[in-house]
């Protein structure tokens with residue numbers, strides 16, 4: 001087994017899926033010769049040629065709209081949007097067509113499309129390069145939303161997304177692209193879409209996150225354990241749509257407390273949905289209010305103020321302690 | 327029932343100043359010697375500033391930014407044709423044009439250093455902040471131009487963007503609306519032949535950007551983007567047509583991105599040094615310098631003096647930049663709306679309380 005980071009794990013998954021299925025193709029800005037601005041598609045054009053790894057003109061609506069047509073015509077396109085903040089021009093195609101073609105045609109035409117995009121802050125980037133729009137996509141019926149939290153997850157979830165019969169938005173936490181290296185099996189494997197993962201078992205409080213903030217939860221849990229304050233159960237949601245409420249609710253029924261962490265703005269973030277599911281299904285087991293640790297309802301700040309915006313282990317520790325004291 | 331040509335068009339290319347520094351007098355725009363010197367000074371200042379920004383970026387004092395070295399002839403030439411009551415609606419690779427509009431260098435450092443206050447371009451400069459989402463801002467120029475026409479202002483809007491931006495849908499919509507509504511706007515495309523790694527030939531099958539104007543019923547022209555006199559001339563004419571006749575124009579300034587796309591890019595991954603080298607020889611500042619020397623407007627002493635004054639301005643700006651007190655965290659919330667929502671008020675208080683607890 002090789003030790004890979006998320007960039008390398010996704011690159012490997014793409015390469016293997018392309019090897020297995022000649023209908024899998026890649027398209028996007030700078031995905032070919034340049035290997036993508038984060039190098040996620042590094043080496044693929046050399047291996048599979050320009051017919052299957054396509055550098056497109058600079059047009060996000062064009063990339064996704066054309067990929068929808070390719071998918072209808074039997075291909076399995078994996079489109080890259082260079083940064084999630086540039087997916088807005090493609091949003092119309094995603095909402096108006098990718099997500100509905102199956103429903104509109106009563107299953108006659110389908111869109112097995114993957115849109116990969118780096119998202120999230122913490123990378124000291126320019127405006128529009130730090131957005132967390134997972135809730136914006138998860139709110140659209142007919143789109144699946146998948147977010148890996150480490151290299152092993154990234155490889156298995158991406159393979160599953162490529163093989164999935166429906167459109168999947170695959171959001172890659174840019175902040176931890178290269179931050180985590182771990183053993184990743186060489187052979188192909190898939191992880192289920194729609195199944196959350198218990199990352200760490202605990203009895204006092206359920207902490208829920210996805211993407212880069214699963215790591216934030218681990219840090220917080222370790223500190224609380226070392227201080228003898230709390231035994232935290234961590235859940236990585238993995239797929240916001242479909243959302244596996246059963247795993248979350250079962251955990252909350254056990255612990256009686258829940259803290260949800262995301263860096264997207266707090267209002268109408270996906271934490272609100274999780275909180276509502278807990279209220280609907282486990283209110284009698286709750287021993288304290290569900291708490292969200294989230295980004296502010298603001299534009300993500302540029303580099304100088306960025307750290308204030310990001311949820312960090314300190315704020316998670318505080319939130320967990322407050323649920324325990326309630 | 328014959329088949330006959332219905333319409334035919336042609337696209338002109340304008341060159342005034344040869345690479346050797348010789349002008350075609352019949353095409354030379356009316357520029358007084360001191361104006362030519364000023365043009366040169368602004369181009370040199372832009373180059374020196376760009377160079378210093380790069381060094382600051384490499385030292386970790388600035389974030390990612392897009393260098394403009396080699397493209398001064400294009401965007402400085404165009405901005406030189408603007409009057410104070412015209413508007414500039416830029417993308418992100420027009421440092422020289424922003425300087426010409428009167429934006430303090432220190433503010434540019436502040437912005438690219440990750441401090442939002444740097445993007446607070448004073449309203450009276452009639453210059454919008456940098457637009458990072460490629461190809462989206464030209465529509466704003468059309469709207470501003472529409473409003474100016476309503477107000478009966480004898481002024482125009484110049485909006486600048488790269489050739490990559492012409493592939494976005496919003497570009498077509500902006501061109502169409504400008505022509506349909508006959509608004510005083512000039513679309514200024516710096517065709518540097520690359521959009522990150524994607525070369526011009528993969529961006530569009532159109533032999534020129536300029537001809538894209540024709541389909542919208544707009545005037546289009548290509549100009550040598552490394553020839554500052556040609557760019558100035560074409561921009562002047564287009565702005566005048568816009569101000570007086572409400573005729574929009576698309577200008578393609580054909581140049582080349584001799585630098586990496588941004589400080590995060592490595593152009594060696596996708597193009598060869600042999601391709602870049604000839605373009606270094608076509609440097610717009612050296613070309614103008616050659617002309618000025620033959621006309622007695624510049625000599626070694628004068629050139630050294632221009633350089634020294636530019637470096638001094640840059641050094642002063644860097645010193646002022648280093649003295650800036652970082653923004654306070656409360657700033658994050660202050661400009662989302664005219665009035666803060668209850669959520670923002672609460673979240674701001676929460677953050678300030680959390681920071682106080684940790685102190």
Ligand SMILES: Cc1ncc(C[n+]2csc(CCOP(=O)(O)OP(=O)(O)O)c2C)c(N)n1
Nearest residue numbers: 086419458459460488489490491520521522
């Ligand atoms: C909508 C959008 N998509 C992608 C990007 C990422 N990106 C930044 S600059 C750039 C290339 C722009 O090329 P061009 O318009 O030719 O301008 P240049 O950089 O050459 O000046 C890309 C793809 C972006 N900023 N906005």
Ligand SMILES: [Mg+2]
Nearest residue numbers: 488489520521
């Ligand atoms: Mg370009």
